[in-house]
Amino acid sequence: MGRTPRNVARITLKCGSKRMANALFRALEPEAKAAPTGRSRIGISRKGNDVKIAILSRDLSSLRAAINTYLRLASACQGLLEALKGLGEGPSPLLDSRAQSALPDGSKDRAGKLNRP
Numbered sequence: 001m002g003r004t005p006r007n008v009a010r011i012t013l014k015c016g017s018k019r020m021a022n023a024l025f026r027a028l029e030p031e032a033k034a035a036p037t038g039r040s041r042i043g044i045s046r047k048g049n050d051v052k053i054a055i056l057s058r059d060l061s062s063l064r065a066a067i068n069t070y071l072r073l074a075s076a077c078q079g080l081l082e083a084l085k086g087l088g089e090g091p092s093p094l095l096d097s098r099a100q101s102a103l104p105d106g107s108k109d110r111a112g113k114l115n116r117p
Contacts, residue, residue, distance in 0.1 A: 007056070007060055007063040008055065008063075009057075010055075011052070011053040011070070012050050012051075012053075013051045013053070013074055015050065017049060018048060020078075021048070021050060021051050024074060025045075028044050028070065028077070031069075031070075031073060032053075037062070039058060039062035040056065040057040041055070041056045041057075042056075043056075051074070053074075
């Protein structure tokens, strides 16, 4: 990275549980280790229900880009984890009608007829 980074961002993501924090940490950690450019350095840590992200960058545009990237990744991970948490509670709102019709739980088939067990 040539020059010493001058721009720093520290982000703390408050997760609802240690399990959620651990899953988020494990999802973001490989991304931080394999940063696509040398313009920013990323550090990620977890403590309790919190995931902390430290971003060091030599210019503001790369700092902004890294912040956006990690916040979007964290948001996508959180959305996925929330959706997975509810999968055992009936048909998922993420499945389209074709996928739901393939479920053997008495839901409707492709022709709209009720599947009976």
